[in-house]
Every structure is written in structure tokens, then in C-alpha cells.
Amino acid sequence: MEKNCISCGLSFSFRKKFEKNWDEIKYCSKKCKKNKLEKSDKEIEAFILEFAKGLYPPKAIQARTISRTYFGVHWKKFHQRVLAAIRRLSHRNILMIHPYKKILKQDIFFEILKDEV
Numbered sequence: 001m002e003k004n005c006i007s008c009g010l011s012f013s014f015r016k017k018f019e020k021n022w023d024e025i026k027y028c029s030k031k032c033k034k035n036k037l038e039k040s041d042k043e044i045e046a047f048i049l050e051f052a053k054g055l056y057p058p059k060a061i062q063a064r065t066i067s068r069t070y071f072g073v074h075w076k077k078f079h080q081r082v083l084a085a086i087r088r089l090s091h092r093n094i095l096m097i098h099p100y101k102k103i104l105k106q107d108i109f110f111e112i113l114k115d116e117v
């Protein structure tokens with residue numbers, strides 16, 4: 001059994017300690033439970049979609065391009081939040097993460113899914 005954390009977007013597996021309330025578990029860790037999504041996270045998601053929709057023809061986008069464009073010179077500090085936003089959007093089938101490019105260190109490539117454009 002696997003689930004996707006609603007905060008960081010990473011998947012996590014069933015563990016013994018989740019036995020009693022697995023259906024209600026939404027976060028992968030205490031840290032994620034504490035870091036509840038903020039308005040700014042929703043804004044990052046909106047920016048990602050806007051950016052992706054602005055590309056014609058649609059093409060794969062590197063996550064760090066989003067971070068750099070949105071956060072400017074200090075983008076590295078916020079890059080994990082951008083990655084989390086991309087993962088959340090992919091779980092909602094709004095965009096697709098390219099699996100073959102995942103190996104790139106600290107970065108992912110993704111593409112918006114047609115139906116959402």
C-alpha cells in the first residue's frame with residue numbers, strides 16, 4: 001500500500017504505526033504535517049501551470065527553470081518547494097513527470113498534460 005504525501009508529494013508506504021488510521025493518514029512525516037501547505041504553495045502551482053501553458057508547442061520543462069524564473073537569484077533555497085508542487089500536480093494528473101529524466105540530480109523534467117491546457 002502506498003500513498004502520496006499531500007505536502008511534499010513523495011510517496012510513502014504503509015507502516016505498522018499507521019495500522020489504526022491508514023485511511024486518514026495524509027502526510028509522510030511529522031515534518032510534512034507541520035509544514036502545512038500555504039497560500040504561497042498554491043501560488044507556485046499556479047505559476048507552474050501558467051508557465052507551462054505559455055509554451056507553444058508544449059515541451060518538457062526543467063523544474064529549475066521554474067525555480068529560477070519564480071524566485072530569481074535565491075532560487076536554490078526554494079527549489080524543494082517547487083519540486084513538491086510539481087509532484088502534487090502530477091498526482092492530480094495535471095502534469096506528467098518524465099521518468100527517464102528523473103536521474104538528473106535534484107531536478108525533474110515535466111510536461112503539462114494536454115487536457116488541462
Ligand SMILES: [Zn+2]
Binds near residue numbers: 008009
Ligand atoms: Zn511529505
